[in-house]
Amino acid sequence: MPPSIHPIDLILALRDKHLTPAIVFLTSRRACDEAMQAFDHSQILLPPPRQRAIADVLDKVIAQYPSIAEHPLIPTVQRIGVAAHHAGHLPSWKIAVEELMRHGCLDAVFATTTLAAGVDFPARTVIITQSSIRKSRDFMDLTIGEVQQIAGRAGRRGKDLVGFAIVTPSPYIDLNVLTKGFTGHPEAINSQFVISYPMVLNLLKAHPLDQIQPILAKSFAQFQLNQRAEVLERKLDDLRDQMEPYGPRVCTDWITEWQTFDHVRRQKSHRAPVRRHEPPEVAARFHFLTPGRVVAFGRTRGVVLRQYRSKGQKSPMITALRLGGGITESPASTVTEVSDRVLDCVDAPVYPWCTPESVEELLHHLEELPGRLPELPILIPKDDEPIPDAIVQTLGDFACPTCPSRSACQRDYPVASKLRQEQHRHVKSIQALRTSLWHRFQEKIDVLQQFGYLTPTAHLTEDGEWARLIRIDHSLLITELLRAEAFNGADPAMLAAVMSSIAHDDDRPGAFPRVSSGLASLLGQVRKLAASLSPHEDPPLLRADIAAVTERWIGDPGLTWIGLCKSTTMAEGDIYRLLARTLEFLSQLHTLKATHPGLADTASRAIANLRRGVLEELP
């Protein structure tokens, strides 16, 4: 049996049961294209009147968007009534397919799930072939909300009495994810607030520093952090009640008193102290390797999920979530650096020792952390020697041995001290939840001050005034390039080419035109600067091959779209998107006409060259 149904069989089955029109969601563009090829010599033709209806609609769309007149899929679309719709296509082609669907002309559209949100047309039936989706370089199970967004395309109001969502298996499928998606409630959504350099500059342009915290407090991020803080506060109230019986006794802070007494008592006892074969720095550090602590293991970074002692050796161990997502069990001695940073994480009693949401969040925060973190200053006691005599209180200094509440203290100490530790932990977490956004904001301020975009009093400097207008990804790299006058003398094609290599974030390989030597050396310069900024901003891919595509398009106004497409293996839709994003970046440079008239002028000439042919069809 084939691993998945053949496209022709699929269409025949759908037609047979009157389940057309359908949207068939496939795992990749390639799968969509291959499905279309399957119809090349197929004879499951539409009746002539329907073929004519398709031709009529296409004619109208082509009149508006001539770029698709010669589209290679048109014959199949017209003969069979099926089409493909994915990110590799031009927007105008996608508009044509959508228009055909709106007119009810097609039996099926093969589309990729990545764009479920971009597929703005419904059908009678939706075919689902996968249960996971590629998200930032990894395959993730579809969420309930996503399954329902996909399935929700089935059943057009006014055109269908019922809609059908049909699963057909492929080797990637996990049926459970889908049945849960169909029958479950969509997940709650969470804030994804990121504090960027332009945000800091723009806020400080409009508001004095002391008003920033109240503004951040208005974010959905803070709203949700407060919700979590409130949960902890309720727990804290609970703990306070539980602590009731352990209030002041003969001494006010009997818990600490008993702890010290007990400690000294053990030191004094003749039993050999529990000797653990661990160097003092490991022992000292171990106290700080608590859940949420960011640590380094050599070159990789991780965050502690729990600490424990190994079963046989009793040596100190930690479970850590490492950058990249691995969860490892390691001896505490493999930690090479303990940072002063503690991330929020909600503990759980079983592996991975915190909630799955926490894992995601921790990973996210880990990735976001700057390259270098301040180390936690940890005092390392010399060897395992007991506390020096001068400080050690002798047992005689304690009232405990003769105290009337001694037995009560001894009995209650384990419970009371655990409760108190828990209290302290919650208090700390609450504080972190309330102030974390502000701290993140302050970190960005520090960097902007260091680079001279902000004054020591957090006002915008002259450079800050224009830098705040660059509100795109990699803004720090771009503004630093401008300050380094990297683009002085660059022609429009070169400027646009560099911008597109900054904008493009896809590592899909391919064949591309050659770069000019001028561009190659400029890109070398950009790369150097990007690397030097990497502690403060992730460097973009800066692909020279991608830059070359843009350079050719802008540098040679005689080049046709077809000519450009032929010079690379990049899909048409990808080239379009690359140029559209480049346009966005260039138009931001154009807003700097007051301070950088030369650059703004080059940018506007690049925009004029860029916007031609296909790129002129849509606003």
Next chain:
Amino acid sequence: MTTQELEQLLAQQPIALLHRLARGRVQRHFRAGKRRLIEVLLRHSAENRPGFESDLMTLIGEQQARPSPPPPPQTPAARKPKPSAPQRRTTHRPVEPESHEPAITLSSWLEGLGVPPTKAFIPDAWQEDAIEKLRKGDVVVSVPTGSGKTYVAVEAARRAIAENRTVIYTSPLKALSNTKYTEFSKIFGPDQVGILTGDRRDNGQAPLLIMTTEILRNLLYDAGGGEIDVRLDTLGLVILDESQYIADPERGVVWEETIIFCPSQARMLLLSASIGNPHDIAEWITSIRPTPCHLVRHTTRTVPLRAGYLHPNGKLTPLFRTVGIPHGHPSYLHTEAKRLFIQYEDETLPSRSRR
């Protein structure tokens, strides 16, 4: 565990679990199909076999703890439910409230398929409700895809324009902006609708302006910095379509910024697909804006949905035992669908059929 046992155990796991296991172990594991993934994992496991096995067992344990274990891929002979034993997805069938009704047939599942008679357009109660509530304050709408959010946007815009107010409509994607530009131009007339992009402004003085949320955010920052660009003082309504994008890892922050800095005299209308916590969004907006934010929500689909299973050999069956979707009962599978899917897994995974 012998290598062969390990291989079999891996083959019994859903692909998602294998990917989770591969994370941090295997580079680019997401590119691999199941068979290949198992191969690579096995090779990798040689490095630290006990650690690997323990991770695998933990993941399997977690899987059991999940509310609805998937149908365990098993050879038919081994498929005997043992309700008293702890539910272990690799060996036992999930407990399911037994249905006394027989599973439905394909023909009853397909029944009712067709085109409804054309009716005069009567707005739904929730649509009227949303438009009405917008008079009193901001509104969050969370309804299933295909319910008719556009009608709410159009009516709300119509009213604001009638009161000489400017309306801004944002969508997350440029492509959607273009579609709406065409659609709204047909409804309101081309002179009434404009579109703004980074470098272009078509009919920028029109009362209804369409743009991406990023462009609006930038306008709001410029206004905050003192440079008034578009006539924000006459702004009466901001419509944020597809506002579930607030949870987008890269771009979500733009929605937050837009809502935080939206001028206080303008009403906000957030249109969203079904999400789990729309009340949180409404409560949040209420807490930061001058007027209360109302939530308009409904969860039933206007056009009922049915789920089916299509076998690669072309055989179609209902996916669930009921005609409609059995909400809250993910493992209420149709016996035929279950049988076919198990057959599918058996046939596509060679290491299992070797047993």
